[in-house]
Amino acid sequence: MEIIVRPFLAELDYRTLNNLGNDISREFENIKVAAAAGADNSNLVQLNKDVAFQSSFDNQRNQWYSPKLLDWFFEKFRPKKDTKILFILDVDAYSNGLNFVLGEASHKGGLGAIYLPRIKQEFYGLKPDNELFYQRMVKESVHELGHVFGFFHCQNPRCVMYFSNTLSDTDNKERSFCQSCRTRNFRSFK
Numbered sequence: 001m002e003i004i005v006r007p008f009l010a011e012l013d014y015r016t017l018n019n020l021g022n023d024i025s026r027e028f029e030n031i032k033v034a035a036a037a038g039a040d041n042s043n044l045v046q047l048n049k050d051v052a053f054q055s056s057f058d059n060q061r062n063q064w065y066s067p068k069l070l071d072w073f074f075e076k077f078r079p080k081k082d083t084k085i086l087f088i089l090d091v092d093a094y095s096n097g098l099n100f101v102l103g104e105a106s107h108k109g110g111l112g113a114i115y116l117p118r119i120k121q122e123f124y125g126l127k128p129d130n131e132l133f134y135q136r137m138v139k140e141s142v143h144e145l146g147h148v149f150g151f152f153h154c155q156n157p158r159c160v161m162y163f164s165n166t167l168s169d170t171d172n173k174e175r176s177f178c179q180s181c182r183t184r185n186f187r188s189f190k
């Protein structure tokens with residue numbers, strides 16, 4: 001089993017991406033995590049011409065429609081059975097019945113995405129806080145990958161699988177699975 005972390009329409013420096021890979025690996029029983037190129041290497045010219053991709057953007061809301069984006073990723077990247085992919089996007093997104101999402105997992109399996117703008121303090125007119133941003137990114141990454149591995153939401157507010165309705169829910173929870181989530185799902189990492 002392998003996890004691939006891939007920035008897409010996002011710039012993350014090599015060190016941050018590397019740390020993120022290590023922190024994710026630790027939560028998944030030291031599964032191998034490959035952090036793809038630190039800089040985003042998506043081809044913007046090609047993306048601009050890609051009708052299916054462009055149609056995931058909602059002009060009126062000025063947000064990406066996450067389920068459609070995830071379907072597009074699925075068609076494009078076709079994750080293999082033993083590979084799970086986490087896309088990191090620096091764009092704002094929404095989903096069914098939700099004004100925004102910090103991340104979402106594909107219902108087709110194999111991949112998930114996190115969306116960075118709303119985990120940055122500056123989104124709310126506050127002073128940038130790199131450490132806080134990083135901690136939130138780790139939690140959202142582990143949470144969405146948890147879904148990709150078949151974890152459901154957990155009632156324990158400290159557990160990483162607790163549903164974050166607000167950013168303070170994210171800040172209050174740990175980056176780790178609680179003992180009961182761990183026991184229930186441990187075998188899915190193998």
Ligand SMILES: [Zn+2]
Pocket residue numbers: 143147153163
């Ligand atoms: Zn969730």
Ligand SMILES: [Zn+2]
Pocket residue numbers: 154155156159160161162177178179180181182
């Ligand atoms: Zn839990």
